[in-house]
Amino acid sequence: MLRFLKSLSGTVHEERCQPSNGGDGATHCGDDDGGGGGGPRSLTVWRKSLFVGCSGFTVINSDGNLVYRVDNYGGRRRQELVLMDASGIPILTVARSKKLKMVDDWLVFKGEISSNKQKPICCARKHLDILRPKVKRLARVYRDPYDESNGYVIEGSYMNRSCKVLDESRNVVAEIRRKETAMEGVSFGQEVFVLIVNQGFDSGFAMAIVLLLDQMFL
Template identity: 30%
Template sequence: MGFLLLVLSGKSYCTPYPLELIVKKKINKLSSSQFEAFDLSGNLLLKVDGGVWNYNLKRVLLDPSGFPILTLRGKALAFRHKWKAHAGESTHDNSNILFSVKQSHPLQIKKQINIYLANKFKKKEPDFLITGAYTSLSFKVYEGRRLIAEVKHSFTLESFCKGKEKYRVKVYPEVDYAFIVALLVILDESDTP
């Protein structure tokens, strides 16, 4: 199918083959962290900048040259985690929303997050679904019943204390890897105390 997320920038972030990524998170200061996504050869594919532990939950997904691809905005202090993705580096304009992310239920044993494409926020069935356990940041992404990506969190106490974390991401063919990295950032931010 290929999720058409980044047609706006004129670039495609889908491949016809499975793609494995290493996503590294580094906390620079108490109010800033950065994600970087690399292929297995070590080539930088995407960067994500933004603050941590602040009221204004905003992240900007950038291509390797620093061009803004999309802006992720979270709703702070919400009972359920809610995020919206806007094209480019946008403000609060609702006309360019690409997708929204919402926790399916505030009290759940197993993590389940719903993703709705633009203009489909009111429908009952999500376009994509994230499932995972609350004991780790590892999760799977589904489009209907079809598995489209898997994320495994490589947690060690030492790396956590140094402010560095790592994820291994497997993206299936014709799936937008920038979309999957954006979801990873949203889940990481939602799970940060």
Template identity: 35%
Template sequence: MARVYPQAQPHQLAQASPSSPTSSTTLQREVFTIWMKSLVLNGNGCAVYDSGGRLAYRVDNYGCRRGEEAFLMDSGGRVLFRIRRTKNLLMLGGWEGYKYSASQQEEPAPSFRAKKKQPKIFSGDEACQVTVVNADGRCYRIEGLVCKPAYKITDVVGEVVAEVKRKQTASGVILGEDVLTLVAEPNSDLSLVMALVVLCGMMGHSM
């Protein structure tokens, strides 16, 4: 299926869409529900809902090959991040994230770069680690199980910034692997956290 705005570039999408009330930084712990289902027919992505059940973010790759490119948008469809697999041979096996603002006039420089470190073969450890360095030099790590929807995002000193796991109902029933809970800790950059969640989905080829 064609893109919603088939002729537009990401910075043009940002100008064409209404602003969102979603805050970029949370002052308290925030809980979101991630439904691993694109809102665009034949797309690969997800929808993110806040604790009140309102759409907070949406993600889609608009028919691109899974793991190659995806767009993080606010509830109004404004592009916040474009995440893509890098074509740079020096970053082979890496990804880059580009952050957009409502006044963006041209393609920005990468806001973060990420590299996945595979677990050692026959080590008995399924955990993989992703190192993310953003434009201001801050470093984040994503640690979890290979091909499992359970991981943590930590900062350079090891403090947990956000955690993703399968959603559990109030009665204790664990839902399917396509329904997740995202917990973002206070003072987290929500758009960056969501971009890293998208990155994990791309690495796992779920979007």
């Protein structure tokens, strides 16, 4: 399976750096992992675990090296998802809040949850507006103190693998895009896509946002 993912590096179009449509003046590149150049980092995300009998995610960089993984044993949706590095060390945990609310909250913890007293580093809430059902906002991620001016907003469509993560200044810090192929008429579908992380934004946290969206919308 990992060999399949590595082969994707040679089957995509070369994507040149181009300005974002978000009006922030930032540039977004294709298969550049940002290693050493300080530019945007492009990761290929496969919505599948490398292990038999598991669901999850496998994430590689533009060199075909494993960067992150999520292995959900039993193949079922869980209340907690642990994002690990290539060696299996937990980086972040995404968990659904246990509080009963009309709109569910998701919490992000550093590493693996060790106790009920562990405090999350941020929380996320799915956007729900019955008066404006076509609004493009998907969710908001709140940092401490969890107010409107301190966090990130996600806009676009996760189902179509076309999303942008914007900070409080409306700067695009990360994007989710479809994986394009060099062969006409060939598509990777929705299971393989690209996560572009702009300079200064943590790629592990960007992947945690992918997990949040997957829990919210699939």
